[in-house]
Amino acid sequence: MCGIVGIVGKTNVNQALYDALIVLQHRGQDAAGIVTCKDNKLFLRKDNGLVRDVFHTRHMQRLVGNYGIGHVRYPTAGSSSSAEAQPFYVNSPYGITLAHNGNLTNVEQLSKETYASDLRHVNTTSDSEVLLNAFAHELAKSKKLHLAPDDIFDAVTTLYRRCSGGFAVVSMILGHGIVAFRDPHGIRPIVYGHRQTELGMEYMVASESVALNVSGFTLIRDLAPGEALYITEDGDLFTKQCVEVEKFTPCIFEYVYLARPDSIMDGISVYKSRLKMGEKLAEKILRERPNHDIDVVIPIPDTSRTSALELANHLGVKFREGFMKNRYIGRTFIMPGQAERKKSVRQKLNAIDLEFKDKNVLLVDDSIVRGTTCKQIVQMARDAGAKKVYFCSAAPAVRYPNVYGIDMPSVHELIAHNRSTEEVADLIGTDWLIYQDLEDLKDAVRFEGSEVHDFDCAVFDGHYVTGDVSAEYLNHIEEERNDKMLNQKKAETAIIELHNN
Numbered sequence: 173m174c175g176i177v178g179i180v181g182k183t184n185v186n187q188a189l190y191d192a193l194i195v196l197q198h199r200g201q202d203a204a205g206i207v208t209c210k211d212n213k214l215f216l217r218k219d220n221g222l223v224r225d226v227f228h229t230r231h232m233q234r235l236v237g238n239y240g241i242g243h244v245r246y247p248t249a250g251s252s253s254s255a256e257a258q259p260f261y262v263n264s265p266y267g268i269t270l271a272h273n274g275n276l277t278n279v280e281q282l283s284k285e286t287y288a289s290d291l292r293h294v295n296t297t298s299d300s301e302v303l304l305n306a307f308a309h310e311l312a313k314s315k316k317l318h319l320a321p322d323d324i325f326d327a328v329t330t331l332y333r334r335c336s337g338g339f340a341v342v343s344m345i346l347g348h349g350i351v352a353f354r355d356p357h358g359i360r361p362i363v364y365g366h367r368q369t370e371l372g373m374e375y376m377v378a379s380e381s382v383a384l385n386v387s388g389f390t391l392i393r394d395l396a397p398g399e400a401l402y403i404t405e406d407g408d409l410f411t412k413q414c415v416e417v418e419k420f421t422p423c424i425f426e427y428v429y430l431a432r433p434d435s436i437m438d439g440i441s442v443y444k445s446r447l448k449m450g451e452k453l454a455e456k457i458l459r460e461r462p463n464h465d466i467d468v469v470i471p472i473p474d475t476s477r478t479s480a481l482e483l484a485n486h487l488g489v490k491f492r493e494g495f496m497k498n499r500y501i502g503r504t505f506i507m508p509g510q511a512e513r514k515k516s517v518r519q520k521l522n523a524i525d526l527e528f529k530d531k532n533v534l535l536v537d538d539s540i541v542r543g544t545t546c547k548q549i550v551q552m553a554r555d556a557g558a559k560k561v562y563f564c565s566a567a568p569a570v571r572y573p574n575v576y577g578i579d580m581p582s583v584h585e586l587i588a589h590n591r592s593t594e595e596v597a598d599l600i601g602t603d604w605l606i607y608q609d610l611e612d613l614k615d616a617v618r619f620e621g622s623e624v625h626d627f628d629c630a631v632f633d634g635h636y637v638t639g640d641v642s643a644e645y646l647n648h649i650e651e652e653r654n655d656k657m658l659n660q661k662k663a664e665t666a667i668i669e670l671h672n673n
């Protein structure tokens with residue numbers, strides 16, 4: 173779940189791209205990049221690190237041009253080397269750059285094809301670089317110096333036939349403009365909007381609507397699954413449905429954890445869906461223990477705060493901020509490596525003892541994945557003097573790997589894999605553990621007026637909507653991407669592409 177952005181403006185777009193990336197930082201903390209285009213020249217800056225650390229004034233000054241794209245990375249394929257920071261670049265045809273949120277499930281096959289049939293060399297292990305090369309190959313087929321919108325849409329249509337998985341993509345074609353497209357199941361999110369200026373209309377494409385808000389762009393709509401969009405460098409906008417939609421199933425985990433609450437995704441307010449998750453969870457608690465003895469509801473900052481508040485309201489129990497979050501520590505779940513994640517939970521959260529002393533506390537988190545957070549938090553609540561520590565999760569138990577853009581490749585790292593709720597409760601040391609039911613979660617996210625009726629819930633039910641995820645593939649990614657393996661892959665690879673200033 174990286175963050176992507178693309179802008180076609182009337183003046184330099186570097187600052188608006190930067191501002192959008194800052195707002196999308198919660199989608200990827202490992203690397204950041206921007207590439208812009210002016211007078212048929214590309215200007216690139218990318219590196220490992222947070223947005224504020226990657227771009228200094230000297231870099232920003234060089235990122236000139238009225239159109240460009242940007243990316244914040246949370247790796248789900250390849251390595252964490254800075255050579256795999258995005259956007260990626262290929263020089264032929266035209267000069268194309270690309271930024272991708274998601275994960276291709278057929279990358280091995282696609283990678284073989286790009287080498288053996290398309291005669292293209294990919295120097296990293298990133299699925300996004302393979303995707304770029306396949307796209308470039310399809311664009312080259314038109315053999316035209318200047319592409320018409322339909323040439324671009326034809327290339328995207330063929331690309332859809334070659335790629336499988338979850339993907340939301342922005343790409344910049346030198347001398348042309350910006351292209352964006354979304355996978356046929358709409359697993360990964362992507363929206364676009366506009367901003368009227370004195371010089372004319374400007375357009376932005378981004379992972380989440382909050383990126384539009386920050387620079388005064390107005391949301392037009394989400395890209396439909398299987399739809400592509402092309403904005404010329406002069407600001408003419410074209411869209412086309414390139415493949416038929418079999419089933420529209422956006423990733424439900426976006427609503428649970430990934431997205432910012434102030435985003436609207438596929439017509440659904442993330443904030444409202446989280447409130448509803450709290451309401452549904454309260455109903456379940458009251459069903460299971462109508463005479464519960466909970467004294468206080470305490471969220472685990474940050475993401476669970478919205479649902480915890482509504483849960484407390486529905487239970488009629490006090491809501492208290494018992495944990496303070498250090499504002500300088502980012503999201504722990506998307507940090508690379510278990511050691512760093514574990515250490516960061518304690519650095520990030522600290523208990524206010526008086527909210528725990530001699531009380532039966534209900535701790536609320538949005539999800540329990542590896543159990544890194546809840547294990548430590550339950551202990552902190554006990555150390556702070558709680559009588560009983562109950563724990564609930566606004567999402568069901570995460571029991572299966574994700575293959576569409578969230579880095580959960582290894583079942584053995586998931587605390588609930590092959591374990592009952594009672595076993596997980598014992599392991600994290602809580603007196604009572606309550607998971608949201610999947611149907612309740614789906615009901616919480618579904619809203620009237622939205623076209624979304626079903627979701628990709630693979631991490632909860634093991635059903636992979638693309639239909640191509642075999643046990644063999646899952647074994648393969650587990651071997652490739654378990655924590656130990658990722659540690660061994662840390663070596664830097666050389667960057668062979670556009671000059672990166």
Ligand SMILES: O=P(O)(O)OC[C@H]1O[C@H](OP(=O)(O)OP(=O)(O)O)[C@H](O)[C@@H]1O
Nearest residue numbers: 474475503504505540541542543544545
């Ligand atoms: O079971 P785990 O493997 O620990 O993963 C789940 C936890 O990780 C996330 O928090 P994170 O710190 O990433 O972000 P937040 O501040 O947005 O809650 C999520 O909100 C849970 O708290």
Ligand SMILES: NC(=O)CC[C@H](N)C(=O)O
Nearest residue numbers: 173174247248249273274
């Ligand atoms: N989280 C993502 O969207 C990752 C994009 C891409 N697969 C990468 O690893 O860089």
Ligand SMILES: [Mg+2]
Nearest residue numbers: 472473474475
């Ligand atoms: Mg959290």
